[in-house]
Each structure stands twice: as C-alpha cells, then as structure tokens.
Amino acid sequence: MFITWHVGALVWKGGIMKNDVVVIGSGPSGLTAAYELSKNGLVVVVLEQDQEKVGGISRTVENKGFRFDIGGHRFFSKSKEIEDLWTELLGEDMLVRGRLSRIFYNGKFFDYPLKPMNAFVNLGPIETLMCIIDYGYAKLFPRKSSVSFEDWIVNNFGERLYRTFFKTYTEKVWGIPCNEISADWAAQRIKGLSLGSAIRNAFHPQNGGDRSGLIKTLIDKFRYPKLGPGMMWEAAAEKIQNNNGQVRMGEKVISIQHSDGLVKRVVTRFESGENIYEADHFISSMPLRSLVRNLKPAPPERVLKAAEGLKYRDFITVALIIDKSESFPDNWIYIHDPSVKVGRIQNFKNWSPYMVPNEAQTCLGLEYFCFEGDGLWNMSDNDLITLGTTELHRIGLIDKDHVADGAVVRVPKAYPVYDDYYKDNVQIIANYLKENLKNLQVVGRNGMHKYNNQDHAMMTGILAAKNIQGGSYDVWTVNSDAEYHEEVREERLVPSRFSDRQSPVGGGR
Numbered sequence: 001m002f003i004t005w006h007v008g009a010l011v012w013k014g015g016i017m018k019n020d021v022v023v024i025g026s027g028p029s030g031l032t033a034a035y036e037l038s039k040n041g042l043v044v045v046v047l048e049q050d051q052e053k054v055g056g057i058s059r060t061v062e063n064k065g066f067r068f069d070i071g072g073h074r075f076f077s078k079s080k081e082i083e084d085l086w087t088e089l090l091g092e093d094m095l096v097r098g099r100l101s102r103i104f105y106n107g108k109f110f111d112y113p114l115k116p117m118n119a120f121v122n123l124g125p126i127e128t129l130m131c132i133i134d135y136g137y138a139k140l141f142p143r144k145s146s147v148s149f150e151d152w153i154v155n156n157f158g159e160r161l162y163r164t165f166f167k168t169y170t171e172k173v174w175g176i177p178c179n180e181i182s183a184d185w186a187a188q189r190i191k192g193l194s195l196g197s198a199i200r201n202a203f204h205p206q207n208g209g210d211r212s213g214l215i216k217t218l219i220d221k222f223r224y225p226k227l228g229p230g231m232m233w234e235a236a237a238e239k240i241q242n243n244n245g246q247v248r249m250g251e252k253v254i255s256i257q258h259s260d261g262l263v264k265r266v267v268t269r270f271e272s273g274e275n276i277y278e279a280d281h282f283i284s285s286m287p288l289r290s291l292v293r294n295l296k297p298a299p300p301e302r303v304l305k306a307a308e309g310l311k312y313r314d315f316i317t318v319a320l321i322i323d324k325s326e327s328f329p330d331n332w333i334y335i336h337d338p339s340v341k342v343g344r345i346q347n348f349k350n351w352s353p354y355m356v357p358n359e360a361q362t363c364l365g366l367e368y369f370c371f372e373g374d375g376l377w378n379m380s381d382n383d384l385i386t387l388g389t390t391e392l393h394r395i396g397l398i399d400k401d402h403v404a405d406g407a408v409v410r411v412p413k414a415y416p417v418y419d420d421y422y423k424d425n426v427q428i429i430a431n432y433l434k435e436n437l438k439n440l441q442v443v444g445r446n447g448m449h450k451y452n453n454q455d456h457a458m459m460t461g462i463l464a465a466k467n468i469q470g471g472s473y474d475v476w477t478v479n480s481d482a483e484y485h486e487e488v489r490e491e492r493l494v495p496s497r498f499s500d501r502q503s504p505v506g507g508g509r
C-alpha cells in the first residue's frame with residue numbers, strides 16, 4: 001500500500017517527499033529563489049548540509065556572544081531589485097555604515113587606494129627618495145618583456161613600490177607568485193594609473209579622478225545587517241517557512257538521479273539516514289564540481305573531466321576576542337607585511353556595534369587565504385589561534401596579552417578560481433545540463449563557478465524562480481553587477497598564470 005500524508009506543505013509518499021521545487025543550498029542564491037517561489041504559492045524545500053546555519057558563505061558565526069562573518073560582507077548593489085529585496089527582508093535592521101579600510105605596513109596605516117602624499121609621509125624621506133630613484137630607473141631601463149604582473153608593476157611603479165604595496169598582498173590572496181601571474185590582470189585592473197599620473201592627480205585632481213572605474217570596490221558607504229549578514233538569511237529562511245516552505249538543515253545532497261532528460265529525485269544523507277526528494281523542478285547552488293560528481297547516472301568522461309578541472313581557493317577566519325574597547329577605526333585593514341601570513345583583518349565592531357556583547361571588548365577576524373589540505377588548512381584550531389595572536393603581536397597591532405579567546409572557521413571553496421580553462425569547462429558542463437537535466441537550474445557563486453557577490457547570486461536565484469513560473473531567462477547572462485543582459489557576459493577580473501595558457505581543457509592548477 002502506498003501511504004501519502006502531509007507534513008506542513010510537504011507531501012510524504014511512502015519514504016519519498018514530493019514538492020513543487022527542491023532547492024539545494026541555503027546560501028543567498030538558494031534562499032532567494034525559494035523565497036520568490038514560496039511567495040507565489042509553490043511548495044518548496046531547501047536542503048542544506050550545514051547542521052545549524054543558513055547563509056552559506058554569507059552566514060554569521062557566533063562565539064561567546066561575539067558575532068563574525070566569513071570575511072566582512074558589504075551589502076551594496078547596482079540593482080534596485082536586490083536593494084529593495086534586502087529592505088523587504090530586514091527593514092530597519094539594515095544599517096548604513098561608513099567605509100574605512102587602509103593598508104597596514106611597517107606599523108603605519110596607508111590610505112587605500114594609495115595617495116602619494118600620504119604614502120610618502122608614512123614611508124619617510126629616505127625610503128621615499130629610494131622609491132623615486134627606483135621609479136626613475138624603471139622608466140629609463142624598463143624590463144623588456146612585460147609578461148608577468150611583476151614586470152608590469154615594476155615598469156610602471158619601480159621595484160621598491162612593487163615590493164611594498166603590490167607583491168605581498170597579491171601573493172597572499174591568490175597563492176600564485178607575482179612573476180607567474182599574467183600581466184593582463186595588472187594592465188586591466190590598474191588601467192591608466194602610474195606613479196606620475198598618481199602624483200599629478202594628487203595635486204590637480206581630475207573630475208572623478210581615478211575613482212570613476214573603482215566605484216564598486218571603493219564606495220565609502222554600504223548597508224549591513226545589525227547582526228551581520230546571517231541575519232538577512234535567517235530572516236529569509238523564516239519567511240520561507242511562514243509561506244509553507246521547508247528549510248531542512250543537516251541534509252547533504254549526495255545523489256542527483258536523472259533519466260529521460262529530467263532530474264527525478266535527489267537523495268540526502270543526514271546523521272541517522274537518508275531521505276529522497278522528488279519535485280517537478282530543481283535548483284542547485286552546490287558547487288558545480290560536486291553537482292557533476294553526484295549525478296546518477298554519471299555524465300560522459302568529457303563532462304566529468306571538465307568538472308574536475310574546476311579549481312577553488314580556500315579560506316580560514318580566525319576570530320579573536322580582544323580585551324580592548326578599540327583596536328583601529330577601520331572596518332578592515334590589508335596586511336602587506338611579508339613577515340606574517342595573515343592577509344586581511346576585519347574589525348566586526350566597526351561593521352556594526354551590535355556584533356559584540358559588551359563595550360569593553362572587540363572581535364577581530366584574521367583572514368588567511370589557503371588551499372584545502374595545505375599547511376595552514378591542516379593546522380589545529382589551537383595552533384591557528386596561537387598563530388593569529390603571535391602575528392598580531394609581531395606587527396605591533398595588538399599586544400598578545402590582550403587576546404582573550406578565539407574561534408576558527410575553515411571555508412572550503414571560498415573563491416572559484418578563474419584559470420585559463422574554467423570558461424571552457426563551465427561551458428561543457430552547462431551544455432550537458434541543458435540537454436540532459438532540463439528541469440534543473442544552477443545558480444549562485446560556486447553553483448555557476450562565478451566569482452561574484454551576494455547580489456549576483458541572488459539575481460540568479462530570482463531569475464531561476466521566474467523561469468519555473470513561465471519566464472525565459474538565461475541565468476548565465478547575469479553580470480557581476482547583478483544586471484541581466486541578453487548578450488553580454490562580463491566577468492570579474494582575477495589573476496591567472498601566464499604559463500598556464502597552453503594547457504588543455506580540464507587542466508590548470
């Protein structure tokens with residue numbers, strides 16, 4: 001006999017749960033899609049592998065009442081639809097915050113973006129003179145072949161400024177030596193800027209100066225939820241549940257079963273067993289590589305190889321509780337000092353005063369960029385907390401005796417890597433999914449292997465939801481500003497190795 005009954009809006013059919021839509025992942029993309037669908041009366045279930053936290057990379061973690069992000073999350077979008085949705089979800093709990101973020105080097109704070117006068121005052125007269133001599137030398141005797149990021153910066157700024165302000169941080173973030181990163185990236189990112197033009201601009205600012213192209217990264221105000229980004233996604237999950245949807249925590253999707261050109265069901269594993277979910281439509285925000293690995297039956301070799309070719313950069317946050325009411329006024333600072341591994345430090349109290357439980361202490365988030373399985377990744381939590389404490393002390397930012405406690409969060413796949421083959425690899429997978437899993441849409445950052453912010457992830461979720469309700473949008477054409485374009489496919493710029501250029505599909509780092 002086949003048993004059918006209702007659990008909330010979910011229909012239970014003899015061990016199989018039937019919904020209108022299954023959404024994999026409770027990050028911004030998955031929850032936005034589920035919210036849009038549930039508002040319009042569809043029965044949605046969101047499946048999330050994390051035991052307790054929704055929000056994915058945009059979640060907020062708590063340790064002893066101190067809240068911290070996985071990296072600081074600014075809420076800023078050129079898309080009015082996204083800004084309105086944030087207001088709809090959180091209303092007055094969205095604060096407007098000023099931005100201050102500087103470079104910390106050699107015990108001094110340098111303006112970011114760099115301003116020549118501020119930089120030279122901080123460097124002191126002798127170092128400034130050395131930088132100018134170096135710059136003159138680079139102009140008289142430039143490196144002949146300018147193929148690497150290092151070549152490009154040295155030719156435009158001189159060796160000394162390159163070592164102080166460009167080399168260390170770039171290598172910390174990307175894990176690639178600057179003499180192996182393609183010069184294209186520097187040329188695109190730092191278009192039209194040289195030491196000469198920067199100095200001229202300092203004395204005779206042009207209209208808009210060199211800021212015009214940098215609006216998105218350097219805006220001096222942004223919105224931020226009172227209790228961190230996780231607050232936004234907890235509100236979205238609650239609203240989905242109020243609309244008869246379900247957000248099921250601790251359920252990891254381990255199998256996506258398809259036949260006759262359609263996904264038929266997904267299987268999840270949880271602590272004490274497995275569940276099966278059927279639906280008419282499926283939306284996936286799980287990493288594209290994991291999605292392909294879990295398809296049953298498996299796709300052809302070429303598609304598997306393309307998926308294995310997708311690479312990621314991983315990330316660790318060490319959140320230290322500091323026995324001081326103030327550490328520095330910035331939201332975050334960039335650490336250019338080569339003697340320490342920490343790349344960036346967030347000061348969460350300056351993101352929102354509500355992130356800390358008392359006035360007398362602060363919480364600093366030390367960010368380490370790494371690869372899953374490398375030395376940093378494999379360190380114990382205690383060793384990472386000791387490393388963070390020692391590094392803060394060494395650079396003279398915080399006395400080690402002021403560190404009261406710490407917590408560690410490891411974030412696999414924080415950054416989808418754009419190497420020279422990722423586009424081909426993603427295209428192969430997208431073509432296969434389009435042909436063979438017609439009722440599955442992929443959305444979001446790792447879901448589409450797109451190195452973008454929440455607004456992009458959310459817009460892909462909105463359009464996927466609209467498609468299920470009769471729309472006809474190509475979700476792949478949403479650009480990094482969360483704008484939908486029929487044709488344009490604009491990518492965020494990231495560095496790639498110039499030596500990788502010759503490798504075949506599926507290759508790369």
Ligand SMILES: Cc1cc2nc3c(=O)[nH]c(=O)nc-3n(C[C@H](O)[C@H](O)[C@H](O)COP(=O)(O)OP(=O)(O)OC[C@H]3O[C@@H](n4cnc5c(N)ncnc54)[C@H](O)[C@@H]3O)c2cc1C
Pocket residue numbers: 024025026027028029030047048049050054055056057058070071072073074075076251252253254285286287290315414415443444445446447452453454455457
């Ligand atoms: C250091 C850092 C700083 C950032 N700063 C900003 C910022 O300032 N502003 C901004 O807007 N954005 C920022 N971002 C980007 C932002 O975090 C992402 O764009 C956003 O979280 C992407 O949402 P998503 O839903 O696509 O993916 P995710 O947030 O990755 O969510 C995916 C979800 O799917 C779940 N999942 C994965 N596999 C499975 C499975 N098999 N079964 C079930 N569940 C699964 C995951 O657990 C996760 O909850 C930052 C990112 C990083 C790493």
